[in-house]
Amino acid sequence: xxxxxxxxxxxxxxxxxxxxxxxxxxxxxxxxxxxxxxxxxxxxxxxxxxxxxxxxxxxxxxxxxxxxxxxxxxxxxxxxxxxxxxxxxxxxxxxxxxxxxxxxxxxxxxxxxxxxxxxx
Amino acid sequence: xxxxxxxxxxxxxxxxxxxxxxxxxxxxxxxxxxxxxxxxxxxxxxxxxxxxxxxxxxxxxxxxxxxxxxxxxxxxxxxxxxxxxxxxxxxxxxxxxxxxxxxxxxxxxxxxxxxxxxxxxxxxxxxxxxxxxxxxxxxxxxxxxx
Numbered sequence: 001x002x003x004x005x006x007x008x009x010x011x012x013x014x015x016x017x018x019x020x021x022x023x024x025x026x027x028x029x030x031x032x033x034x035x036x037x038x039x040x041x042x043x044x045x046x047x048x049x050x051x052x053x054x055x056x057x058x059x060x061x062x063x064x065x066x067x068x069x070x071x072x073x074x075x076x077x078x079x080x081x082x083x084x085x086x087x088x089x090x091x092x093x094x095x096x097x098x099x100x101x102x103x104x105x106x107x108x109x110x111x112x113x114x115x116x117x118x119x120x
Numbered sequence: 121x122x123x124x125x126x127x128x129x130x131x132x133x134x135x136x137x138x139x140x141x142x143x144x145x146x147x148x149x150x151x152x153x154x155x156x157x158x159x160x161x162x163x164x165x166x167x168x169x170x171x172x173x174x175x176x177x178x179x180x181x182x183x184x185x186x187x188x189x190x191x192x193x194x195x196x197x198x199x200x201x202x203x204x205x206x207x208x209x210x211x212x213x214x215x216x217x218x219x220x221x222x223x224x225x226x227x228x229x230x231x232x233x234x235x236x237x238x239x240x241x242x243x244x245x246x247x248x249x250x251x252x253x254x255x256x257x258x259x260x261x262x263x264x265x266x
Contacts, residue, residue: 003257003258004257004258005229005243005253005254005257006253006254006258007247007248007251007252007253007254008251008252008254009250009251009252010250010251010252011250021254022248022251024243024244025258026242029191031193032193032208033186033192033193033194033195033207034192034193034194034195035194035195035197035200035203035204035207035208036194036195036196036197036200037196037197037198037200040196041187041189041194041196042189043189043190049190050189050190050191051189051190052189052190052192052194054194073190073192074190074191074192075190075191075192080191080192090248094248097246098244098246098247098248099244101244101245101246102242102243102244102245103241103242103243103245104242105242
């Protein structure tokens with residue numbers, strides 16, 4: 001089970017293209033590894049928690065070719081967290097401050113099943 | 121030629137010297153034996169490795185280097201867009217892509233918050249200025265969104 005929340009600029013409209021965004025996903029750890037090119041992944045720290053930072057390899061190449069998509073992924077108390085974001089429009093410092101402000105979600109997954117049958 | 125001086129009138133070797141010499145010879149012998157064993161092991165390992173590389177499945181596996189950073193696994197490949205399906209299927213037991221990988225329905229944030237009022241306790245307390253929640257939340261039973 002994983003959940004993905006996203007944030008958009010407040011003034012974004014349907015006509016806007018390639019606006020900055022970022023998203024947070026968290027859930028039970030999954031077994032499949034991420035796939036990336038060599039030398040793209042670096043170890044960073046969110047506070048004292050080790051995390052992986054890498055430029056995201058988008059499989060279908062639909063994102064803004066002028067922009068860059070990044071991922072930050074880490075584990076805490078048995079929960080896997082990931083933040084994705086697009087530059088320009090967001091800077092790494094903002095993302096790290098955002099990540100550091102995430103409370104511990106481990107308790108949430110003890111007996112929680114989100115609904116999956118409601119589509120906007 | 122008189123060579124008696126080689127065997128006659130020689131004084132006895134000091135015991136300490138004899139013992140030190142014997143120790144030194146034993147050490148040299150042990151070092152030589154270890155070196156021979158290390159070279160033989162390296163040759164055998166190299167031969168086995170070369171033989172393994174002739175097997176196509178082993179060669180295929182060697183294309184990817186698995187790393188783990190912060191508890192998260194990564195497969196590094198020069199061709200991620202071409203290799204991702206092969207890599208994913210190699211991590212499933214029956215060789216098929218997991219259907220859950222694509223199962224990412226969305227729910228209204230308001231619906232989710234109504235059902236799980238404790239959820240905000242686990243969301244970030246700081247977001248960059250000028251940003252707001254998207255109204256929908258993706259839910260995946262597998263946890264993999266890409």
